[in-house]
Amino acid sequence: MKVSSNRNSKKNRGFYIALGVCLIAVGAAAWTTYDSVTKYTEPQSSAESKAAETNDTVSGIFVNDVSSAPTSSAKPVSSSPASSSAAPAVSSKTGTEPTAAAANTFTMPVSGKVSQAFSKKPVFNKTLGDYRAHTGVDLSAKTGETVKACADGVVTKVANDDRNGNTIVIKHGSIEATYCGLDKMLVKEKQTVKRGQKIGTVGVDPTESLESPHLHLIMKQNGQYIDPMTILK
Structure with missing residues (x-):
């Protein structure tokens, strides 16, 4: 009977030991869970909170607020030096450009009116029997009538040629005038x-001899034919 009682006592003791171990294990697990929960619910630090509010994080790493960086007060320096004075205006005129033409007053060299107008387009020529540009203007006049200089100038040529007969070329500033079909020539180069x-x-212009008496007047400016009637008064 004593042997049975001892065995029952040992069994009971082992049961209580195992129960105690289980209780300890359960308590430890409960404490670990409680500690984790309380730490999770604790508020973030002020630095972490600022990062979350301002989005100043890159891959979870806190970055200093860029607004706190010092700014430079220096003004940008111009790459081009300021000029001390405005550049003087450059005149578009040169020594070879016409100035006398504007200053000169051009008047009719003879008393008659236009009998054949200036034309860059071909017109019929009775004497030559063909169509060609009329690069001058025909001013009606009597044979032997006085021919006058249209404006102040310098005689550059006095000659006779097969095309225009006796001719006088006068440089009137920027305008070069050729007086064609003369009888007498009273000036020198x-x-x-x-x-x-x-x-x-x-006199008579050989290329227009079948026309009524007239003065054939040609004008050029800068080497280009112009209509004399645009400047004659």
């Missing part, structure tokens, strides 16, 4: 003439 001065008389 390099001679200075004044507006209205007699330079010759009306």
Whole structure:
């Protein structure tokens, strides 16, 4: 009977030991869970909170607020130096450009009116029997009538040719005038003439001999033919 009692006592003791171990294990697990929960619910630090509010994080790493970085107060420096004074205006005129033409007053060299107008387009020529540009203007006049200089100028040529007969070329500033089909020529080359001065008389232009008596007047400016009637008064 004593042997049975001892065995029962040992069994009971082992049961209580195992129960105690289980209780300890359960308590430890409960404590670990409680500690984790309380730490999870604790508020973030002020630095972490600022990062969350301002989005100043990159891959979870806190970055200093860029707004706190010092700014430079220096003004940008211009890459081009300021000029001390405005550049002087450059005149578009050169020594070879016409100035006398504007200053000169151009008047009719003879008393008659236009009998054949200036034309860059071909017109019929009775004498030659063909169509060609009329690069001058025909001013009706009597044969032997006085021809006057249109404006102040210098005589550059006095000659006779098969095309225009007796001709006088006068440089009136920027305008070069050729007086064609003259009878008499009363000036010499390099001679200075004044507006209205007699330079010759009306004759016959060989290329327009079938036309009524007239003075054939050609004008050029900067080497280009122009209509004399645009400047004659």
